[in-house]
Amino acid sequence: MLSCARRVAIFGGTHGNEMSGVMLVNLWVQNNTEVQRKGVEVQPFITNPKAVEKCTRYVDTDLNRAFTPENLSTLGGGDLPYEVRRAQEINRMFGPKGSPEAYDVIFDLHNTTSNMGCTLLLESSKDHFNLQMMNYIQKSIFPASCLVLLNEHPLLKYSTSRSVAKHPVGLEVGPQPQGVLRSNIFESMRDILKHALDFIELFNAGMEFPPCTVEVFRLSERIDYPRDDNGNIIAMVHPNLQDCDWEPLNPGDPMFQTFDGKTIHYQGSGTVYPTFINEAAYYEKQQAFATTRRESLVASAIRKA
Amino acid sequence: MELDEVVCFSRFSRVAICGGTHGNELSGVYLVREMQKAERKAKERGNDMEVITVLSNPRAVQRGLRYIDTDLNRCFTHAMLSGSNTNDAPYEIIRSRELNALLGPKGSRDAVDLVCDLHNTTANMGLCLISYSDSDWLCLHVFRHLQRQMPDVPTRFIHFNATNKESYSLDSVGKHGFALEAGPQPHGVMRSNIYTTMKMGVEHVLDWVCLFNSGFVFEGGSVDVYTVVRNIDYPRDRDTHNITAAVHPQLQDRDFCLLYPEDPLFLTLSGETLRYKGKEPLYPFFINECAYYEKGIAVSLARKRRVAIPAIRVQTEQEQQAKKDECTSEEEEE
Numbered sequence: 001m002l003s004c005a006r007r008v009a010i011f012g013g014t015h016g017n018e019m020s021g022v023m024l025v026n027l028w029v030q031n032n033t034e035v036q037r038k039g040v041e042v043q044p045f046i047t048n049p050k051a052v053e054k055c056t057r058y059v060d061t062d063l064n065r066a067f068t069p070e071n072l073s074t075l076g077g078g079d080l081p082y083e084v085r086r087a088q089e090i091n092r093m094f095g096p097k098g099s100p101e102a103y104d105v106i107f108d109l110h111n112t113t114s115n116m117g118c119t120l121l122l123e124s125s126k127d128h129f130n131l132q133m134m135n136y137i138q139k140s141i142f143p144a145s146c147l148v149l150l151n152e153h154p155l156l157k158y159s160t161s162r163s164v165a166k167h168p169v170g171l172e173v174g175p176q177p178q179g180v181l182r183s184n185i186f187e188s189m190r191d192i193l194k195h196a197l198d199f200i201e202l203f204n205a206g207m208e209f210p211p212c213t214v215e216v217f218r219l220s221e222r223i224d225y226p227r228d229d230n231g232n233i234i235a236m237v238h239p240n241l242q243d244c245d246w247e248p249l250n251p252g253d254p255m256f257q258t259f260d261g262k263t264i265h266y267q268g269s270g271t272v273y274p275t276f277i278n279e280a281a282y283y284e285k286q287q288a289f290a291t292t293r294r295e296s297l298v299a300s301a302i303r304k305a
Numbered sequence: 306m307e308l309d310e311v312v313c314f315s316r317f318s319r320v321a322i323c324g325g326t327h328g329n330e331l332s333g334v335y336l337v338r339e340m341q342k343a344e345r346k347a348k349e350r351g352n353d354m355e356v357i358t359v360l361s362n363p364r365a366v367q368r369g370l371r372y373i374d375t376d377l378n379r380c381f382t383h384a385m386l387s388g389s390n391t392n393d394a395p396y397e398i399i400r401s402r403e404l405n406a407l408l409g410p411k412g413s414r415d416a417v418d419l420v421c422d423l424h425n426t427t428a429n430m431g432l433c434l435i436s437y438s439d440s441d442w443l444c445l446h447v448f449r450h451l452q453r454q455m456p457d458v459p460t461r462f463i464h465f466n467a468t469n470k471e472s473y474s475l476d477s478v479g480k481h482g483f484a485l486e487a488g489p490q491p492h493g494v495m496r497s498n499i500y501t502t503m504k505m506g507v508e509h510v511l512d513w514v515c516l517f518n519s520g521f522v523f524e525g526g527s528v529d530v531y532t533v534v535r536n537i538d539y540p541r542d543r544d545t546h547n548i549t550a551a552v553h554p555q556l557q558d559r560d561f562c563l564l565y566p567e568d569p570l571f572l573t574l575s576g577e578t579l580r581y582k583g584k585e586p587l588y589p590f591f592i593n594e595c596a597y598y599e600k601g602i603a604v605s606l607a608r609k610r611r612v613a614i615p616a617i618r619v620q621t622e623q624e625q626q627a628k629k630d631e632c633t634s635e636e637e638e639e
Contacts, residue, residue: 023551023574026547027574055598055599113491113493113494175491176491177427177489177491177492177494177595178491178492178493178595179492179595179596179598180427180491180593180595180598181548181551181552181593182551182552182557182593183551183552183553183554183557183572184554184557186551232338233335233495236495236496236497236500237495237496237497238497239497239498242496242497242498257497259335259339259500259504260339278494278495278496279494280491280492280493280494281493283369283493284369
């Protein structure tokens with residue numbers, strides 16, 4: 001159990017064209033008053049400065065997939081892709097991943113073109129500290145909502161920049177086009193971080209958080225666009241599904257629409273909750289949307305040791 | 306202009322539909338691809354009219370970028386088209402010259418009759434027809450036709466007054482031309498409703514051209530035209546040039562809603578509201594267009610006015626012959 005959450009980082013610009021995080025971190029690097037809390041060292045940090053400068057998702061390879069054990073240990077220096085070198089550097093500064101010296105908490109700020117609202121990204125169903133934090137955030141912002149997406153799927157999970165920390169927390173806010181800064185999206189992200197840092201301060205001050213139930217959406221499957229033999233997309237997300245992140249998708253519901261107007265229906269065995277519907281960055285990752293299943297997790301009581 | 310005057314234009318023999326001029330504006334990319342697939346079944350529209358479909362910037366399309374070296378849609382001035390290709394010429398300059406050879410040359414008799422260039426915007430602009438002229442009656446009639454055929458889609462005509470500056474965009478290569486802009490859509494994303502709007506828009510443009518070629522007389526009338534007056538940039542940090550405020554939530558997505566003096570424009574990162582200081586109420590559009598951050602435009606402002614358009618029809622064969630004879634005799638006199 002975490003004795004104290006003393007070292008916290010806020011990552012922005014892991015994808016250089018996701019503007020809320022870039023702007024927030026730049027703001028806090030210049031003036032960190034807003035993110036200071038008693039007893040915590042909070043470090044705002046731009047993870048992919050070259051991509052930020054070019055306002056592109058990445059330069060050579062996706063930084064948020066680059067923190068694999070192979071990448072973190074490989075030699076090669078200047079020959080390595082930019083983001084692999086960067087991952088190694090970040091691992092040195094905020095890790096090493098898996099060691100006692102690693103940062104306690106890292107918040108990683110992202111935007112999506114999908115209509116996901118505010119979403120917290122959880123990497124382990126057994127991370128009671130994170131579950132309690134997410135519960136606290138949800139209660140604090142009520143009636144505004146913030147859903148929790150759990151990616152623990154052995155095949156679909158990936159090595160994120162935040163995974164360097166003991167308690168990685170992803171924050172995804174949308175919809176926002178890449179390269180665009182929308183004021184409401186920016187302020188939502190700012191507000192969530194405020195509550196997250198408040199939680200950490202309360203925890204460090206010795207507050208006990210009793211057991212609680214947190215509803216999560218567990219990542220189940222990735223669904224690609226229908227493609228022809230050459231790999232070209234031959235249908236679009238159906239207008240009935242577009243923007244309906246987190247709403248139930250039932251077998252037989254419209255899913256895609258071909259260019260000449262025909263409907264392709266969802267053929268799954270049961271109701272799922274789709275998310276990341278029509279995310280720009282996932283066209284190249286062969287994903288039109290992801291399906292999730294609703295689940296209730298019980299978080300144990302936590303208190304600073 | 307007399308109210309009962311009918312203005313005649315020569316028939317359209319070649320129309321170009323261009324997509325992917327910006328490689329991440331996907332409606333045009335996919336629409337051109339679908340049209341090219343259909344073309345392989347070799348079905349031309351009647352009246353001997355040729356429809357040419359072009360993927361303007363294939364390299365940018367392949368990489369999902371707006372452009373590789375420089376914005377292709379700024380490479381069509383006479384100066385940029387007439388230089389010679391050097392080894393280090395930007396890709397888009399080489400490409401603009403190829404497109405000029407294919408669809409132009411700009412300003413010559415051989416240029417295509419109409420260029421319809423397909424674009425998307427992250428701004429909430431619905432469907433817009435964008436032109437350098439507010440007196441190209443053909444374009445204004447096409448616009449009126451679109452409005453009438455698509456009453457559920459907000460459709461507007463934007464006029465960039467380029468009298469001082471030379472035209473620089475792809476649509477200026479044809480004898481007539483305009484951009485068809487549909488939004489809101491994030492770059493790199495294809496929204497089915499926006500694709501459908503674009504597809505219907507292009508179909509109606511081509512239908513109109515066929516109707517025109519067949520001799521139909523389009524009655525006169527009037528249309529609303531938005532003429533660009535000025536652009537407003539984001540407030541920026543003096544040293545880094547980074548933006549220091551976002552478009553105000555009360556302005557965001559309110560394209561074509563009249564902006565009054567003192568209305569909110571921006572919200573700074575420290576929560577301060579910056580207001581519109583102009584004296585004249587104007588119509589904002591291209592509000593928070595992603596690609597315009599680097600061009601220093603947060604919002605464009607336009608005046609709206611009603612423009613009268615005359616009745617038009619195609620020139621008959623006799624009228625065309627008479628015109629040819631007139632030109633020939635003029636040349637002989639010279």
